[in-house]
Amino acid sequence: MPLFELKYNDYMEANMKGNVFKILLVIFVVATTLVGCNTKGVAEENQVLTIFAAASLTDALNEIKGLYEGKNNTILQFNFAASGTLQKQIEEGAPADVFISAGVKQMDELQAKELIVRGTRQDLLKNSIVLIGAEKFKEKIHSLEDLQSEDIKYVAIGTPETVPAGQYTKESLEYYKLWELLGNKFVFTKDVRQVLTYVESGNAEVGFIYQSDALVSKNTVVILEIPEVAHKAIVYPAAVVKGKAEEESRKFLAYLNGKEARIVFEKYGYVVNK
Amino acid sequence: MLRVNIIKNLNNFKIDVAFEMGKETVVLLGPSGAGKSTILNCIAGLVKPDIGSISWYDQALFDSDKGINLPVRARKVGYVFQAYALFPHMSVSKNICYGVNEKDVIGNPKALVMEIMEKFHISGLANKYPHQLSGGERQRVALARSLVIRPKLLLLDEPFSALDTETKAMLYHEFLQLKNEWNIPIILITHNEEEARLLGDRLISIKQGQLQE
Amino acid sequence: MLQPIYLSLRVATIATILSLVIGTSFAYLLAHKRLKGITLIETLLTLPLVLPPTVIGYGLLILFGRNTIFGRFLYNNLGIQVVFTTTGAIIAATVVALPLMYQSIKAAFANIDPIYERAAATLGAGRIKIFFTITLPLAWTGILSGTVLAFARALGEFGATLMIAGNIPGRTQTIPLAIYFAVETGNKALANKLVALMTTFSFIVIFVLNLWLKKKHYISLMREENVES
Numbered sequence: 217m218p219l220f221e222l223k224y225n226d227y228m229e230a231n232m233k234g235n236v237f238k239i240l241l242v243i244f245v246v247a248t249t250l251v252g253c254n255t256k257g258v259a260e261e262n263q264v265l266t267i268f269a270a271a272s273l274t275d276a277l278n279e280i281k282g283l284y285e286g287k288n289n290t291i292l293q294f295n296f297a298a299s300g301t302l303q304k305q306i307e308e309g310a311p312a313d314v315f316i317s318a319g320v321k322q323m324d325e326l327q328a329k330e331l332i333v334r335g336t337r338q339d340l341l342k343n344s345i346v347l348i349g350a351e352k353f354k355e356k357i358h359s360l361e362d363l364q365s366e367d368i369k370y371v372a373i374g375t376p377e378t379v380p381a382g383q384y385t386k387e388s389l390e391y392y393k394l395w396e397l398l399g400n401k402f403v404f405t406k407d408v409r410q411v412l413t414y415v416e417s418g419n420a421e422v423g424f425i426y427q428s429d430a431l432v433s434k435n436t437v438v439i440l441e442i443p444e445v446a447h448k449a450i451v452y453p454a455a456v457v458k459g460k461a462e463e464e465s466r467k468f469l470a471y472l473n474g475k476e477a478r479i480v481f482e483k484y485g486y487v488v489n490k
Numbered sequence: 491m492l493r494v495n496i497i498k499n500l501n502n503f504k505i506d507v508a509f510e511m512g513k514e515t516v517v518l519l520g521p522s523g524a525g526k527s528t529i530l531n532c533i534a535g536l537v538k539p540d541i542g543s544i545s546w547y548d549q550a551l552f553d554s555d556k557g558i559n560l561p562v563r564a565r566k567v568g569y570v571f572q573a574y575a576l577f578p579h580m581s582v583s584k585n586i587c588y589g590v591n592e593k594d595v596i597g598n599p600k601a602l603v604m605e606i607m608e609k610f611h612i613s614g615l616a617n618k619y620p621h622q623l624s625g626g627e628r629q630r631v632a633l634a635r636s637l638v639i640r641p642k643l644l645l646l647d648e649p650f651s652a653l654d655t656e657t658k659a660m661l662y663h664e665f666l667q668l669k670n671e672w673n674i675p676i677i678l679i680t681h682n683e684e685e686a687r688l689l690g691d692r693l694i695s696i697k698q699g700q701l702q703e
Numbered sequence: 704m705l706q707p708i709y710l711s712l713r714v715a716t717i718a719t720i721l722s723l724v725i726g727t728s729f730a731y732l733l734a735h736k737r738l739k740g741i742t743l744i745e746t747l748l749t750l751p752l753v754l755p756p757t758v759i760g761y762g763l764l765i766l767f768g769r770n771t772i773f774g775r776f777l778y779n780n781l782g783i784q785v786v787f788t789t790t791g792a793i794i795a796a797t798v799v800a801l802p803l804m805y806q807s808i809k810a811a812f813a814n815i816d817p818i819y820e821r822a823a824a825t826l827g828a829g830r831i832k833i834f835f836t837i838t839l840p841l842a843w844t845g846i847l848s849g850t851v852l853a854f855a856r857a858l859g860e861f862g863a864t865l866m867i868a869g870n871i872p873g874r875t876q877t878i879p880l881a882i883y884f885a886v887e888t889g890n891k892a893l894a895n896k897l898v899a900l901m902t903t904f905s906f907i908v909i910f911v912l913n914l915w916l917k918k919k920h921y922i923s924l925m926r927e928e929n930v931e932s
Contacts, residue, residue, distance in 0.1 A: 377888035418770030562824040575822040589826030
């Protein structure tokens with residue numbers, strides 16, 4: 217810019233604008249360098265492992281995260297969501313290293329599409345379905361048939377097509393020939409947390425959720441536990457997803473089978489398989 | 491007899507005026523921002539003075555001591571606003587008809603409207619809309635609209651300022667005819683001295699809210 | 704497939720009418736009266752615009768839940784249940800549509816030169832006559848835009864509806880819910896049909912509205928010529 221052609225004021229203004237621009241540029245470069253430095257440095261020391269896990273395992277896995285990271289140079293990055301959502305994300309190429317599903321169907325489909333590493337699939341945890349509700353219903357309901365009573369206006373369950381807990385519940389109620397009879401009372405939710413919300417707030421008298429979720433719930437109690445015979449085994453399959461961190465992933469899965477992890481899982485109401 | 495005696499505090503100065511008038515045309519002359527419009531608004535009831543009284547013969551329109559403040563709609567004061575304020579979404583005949591209350595009218599309201607439109611030479615404009623009219627036509631419609639309700643007095647806020655010289659001349663002439671025919675008290679605001687002398691029977695100068703005699 | 708469509712149209716229409724009435728009333732009140740709690744009321748009316756729908760849904764649940772004071776009052780005295788009913792869906796849709804309606808109407812009222820209302824008053828018109836003959840007609844285009852916005856928002860309401868009304872086919876499963884669950888269960892065919900339907904419908908409505916609004920330009924013509932001293 218031919219500065220000598222501008223008048224004095226314009227020169228000063230242009231110079232000041234130029235100065236501001238230069239300062240901003242410097243800040244920008246420094247910032248990116250620092251950020252770049254950090255991630256590079258971290259990557260050299262610590263591996264980041266991305267774990268897609270069913271939302272129901274949030275609390276248990278967060279506790280395990282603290283224990284694992286303390287012992288290994290690995291950062292665990294969790295993505296908690298409904299198993300169906302996670303499955304779709306992995307199918308669309310999301311960068312997961314490990315997948316822990318709350319349902320068998322989702323893992324089956326990934327396996328069929330050859331997205332998981334062969335030989336790494338295992339049934340990690342077991343769970344059961346329970347009926348929860350306010351304390352006062354414990355006296356009134358002694359069996360699933362009692363749900364037909366007029367005192368029970370709404371029964372909250374996860375939408376069977378998309379929420380595994382809902383699918384197991386449907387299976388069980390069909391086993392006891394109650395699914396059709398209770399039809400009008402069902403409120404289908406998007407996920408298990410919503411079932412809890414409705415039952416805890418009293419908007420639904422009772423609801424079906426996992427044993428593991430019932431432990432977390434505050435002002436509700438477990439009224440009944442559904443016998444295993446009524447539904448397919450509730451297992452949480454886990455597997456290594458095909459990607460760049462196979463060795464670290466196997467290591468993590470092995471840890472989940474270990475004693476330390478088992479104590480945490482059982483604390484949250486899961487039964488470790490084997 | 492209209493008696494006005496009011497004080498109103500504005501942002502920059504205080505309006506403090508007192509005057510009387512009969513069936514004459516009084517022109518309020520003064521520079522812009524002198525408070526002239528506010529005085530008209532007080533008489534019409536659109537603005538409330540702080541202290542004072544406004545009365546029409548023995549009917550009090552406003553009296554701060556007695557707590558009387560007759561609402562606008564009850565005062566029957568004709569008002570031609572500065573930009574005429576013709577309702578844009580209504581035709582000329584609907585505009586003029588607006589204030590006509592069927593109960594008060596002897597005979598057919600429509601006929602009344604036709605009659606007044608003839609008087610103001612705007613009969614052909616009945617179905618036109620305000621945005622289709624010229625400045626002079628709009629002024630006539632505004633006058634017709636205010637006068638059809640047979641008001642006790644007529645207020646005009648700079649009605650000629652937006653018009654070109656030729657139209658002005660024509661409408662001054664029409665205004666003087668109107669004066670004679672209607673014979674009601676008229677207060678006209680202008681900042682044009684020539685206009686004031688031509689149209690008014692009496693001149694009141696206002697500066698900074700105060701009378702200058 | 705017809706159930707969610709019929710339900711959605713019904714819910715959105717009622718919600719729009721409700722927000723029209725409530726929105727107009729408040730816009731008029733807040734413009735013409737010096738109420739003390741103006742800012743507070745306005746904030747409440749605008750709040751649903753910035754809150755995530757799920758939060759709104761949760762708030763509605765707290766307010767109208769079957770176990771709450773207000774919820775129980777409604778049920779015991781008026782026989783109205785909000786949770787898990789079409790009523791709940793309507794309330795959720797109204798709550799999110801109302802801010803849009805209110806803002807549009809408020810702007811429309813503010814855009815009217817007060818001189819017209821004053822002129823009408825000098826011609827003997829009382830407040831009601833002024834409202835129906837001057838204010839409403841001059842605010843008409845703004846109210847219409849507001850109505851369309853509100854209707855579109857009500858039709859597309861998802862998060863709050865899901866919370867307070869649940870996903871009950873025939874009773875509360877509106878089109879957005881149906882689409883969501885169709886996608887979640889892998890029923891792409893149904894999802895595509897519903898999405899195509901909603902898009903086409905919205906497009907037609909907005910297109911027709913814009914055509915109609917073009918005719919009403921004479922009001923802006925007049926406004927340019929009104930100069931105050």
